[in-house]
Amino acid sequence: MKIKCPHCSTSYEIKAEALGPEGRSVKCAKCGNRWFVSSEDEEDLEPISKAGTDKTSNDTAADAAGADRDEADWAADAREETLDTGPDEDLDGEEEPEAFSPTFTAPETAADEDRFAADMESEQDEDDSGVESDIESHAKRPKIVVNPDKFRKDQIGAVMRWLARRNYKRVGGLALFGAALAVCTVLVLMRNDIVKQSPDLASLFRLVGLDVNLRGLEFRNLRTFTEDESGKTVLVVEGSIRNLLEEPNTVPAVRLSIRNAGSQEIYAWTVEPRTQSLNGLDETRFRTILADPPNESSDIQVRFVDRGRRQVVLE
Incomplete structure (x- = not known):
């Protein structure tokens, strides 16, 4: 079938399959104009193209005949003027008749049709490839699956990788110090x-300055002083015993020892408080009197012992 550019009237021979069932836009290879050609116009284009072809052939023949007649007339006029003027007349100023040729020759039209067909084929290939790629991409699109534990795993992995990049000796030293x-x-x-x-x-805990209290009791408000009783000097030691536990606790005996300036024990005695049991966080008082204490006494040591172990030592 043939189509004609509405801008420059250039005709092209194309295949009907190139338009497709819905038609398509085409581009003139000569003037660059674009227009839409539908498949419905196929039947109308063929008769018009045939009539146009016949009319064009008739016009061409008429133009050729007219041109022949014009050339004959021009030749006759030239002979007459030559006879009238003679051979010596200067004809330099006259212009020779020009032969008119059609604006669009057959080779040019064929080349334009070839370029037009090539453009249509390239555009069709681009459209087909674009559609196929779109369909293929949609068909092979992977399903997105969201993993809620991915961020948590990534955090743990990042920490492990950070530790792996560190100096192993430094990490080992820190771990040993923490342990x-x-x-x-x-x-x-x-x-x-x-x-x-x-x-x-x-003894190990005492060496580092830590007291060990196995009984859950402690002395508080200890006080030592001397008094005169019946003309004799007596040593008085008094204080309180507190239960550190929140549950009932038995009260043991109290051992007191007098030491000299060299921290040597020179005299010791034991006192059993009247209270034998204390409630949680409760306390009781005790008081003891030693008659005629040693003159070389420097300090007094007080500690708990089991009941029934009464000792009086004099050195």
Whole structure:
């Protein structure tokens, strides 16, 4: 079928399949004009193209005949003027007749049709490839699955990678220091239970300045002073015993020892308080009097002992 550019009237021979069932836009290879050609115009274009072809052939023949007649007339006029003027007349100023040729020759039209067909094929290929790529991309699109634990796993993995990049010696030193600190904390907080299982460790805790209280009792408000009683000097020691536990606790005996300036024990005695049991966080008082204390006494040591162990030592 043939189509004609509405702008420059250039005709092109194309295949009907190139338009498709819905038609398409085409571009003139000569003037660059674009217009839409539908498949419905196929039947109308063929008769018009045939009539146009016949009319064009008739016009061409008529133009050719007219041109022949014009050339004959011009030749006759030239002969007459030559006879009238003679051979010596100067004809330099006259212009020779020009032969008119059609504006669009057959080779040019064929080349335009070839370019037009190539443009249509390239555009069709681009459209087909675009549609196929779109369909393929939609068909192979993967399903998106959201993993709620991904962020948490990424955080753990990032921490592990950060630790792996660190210096292993430094990490090992920090781990060892943390373990030692944890062990020391446990020993300090649970020293009473540890000494109950291993009494020999009490000296170790005292060496570092930590007291070990296995009984859950403590002395408070201890006071020592001397008095004259019946013309004799007596040593008075008094204070209170407090239960540190929140549950009832038995009250043991109290052992007192007098030491000299060299921290040597020179005299000791034991006192059993009247109260034998204390409620939680409760306390009781005790008082003892020693007649005629040693003159070389420097200080007094007080500690708990089991009841029934009465000792009086004089050195």
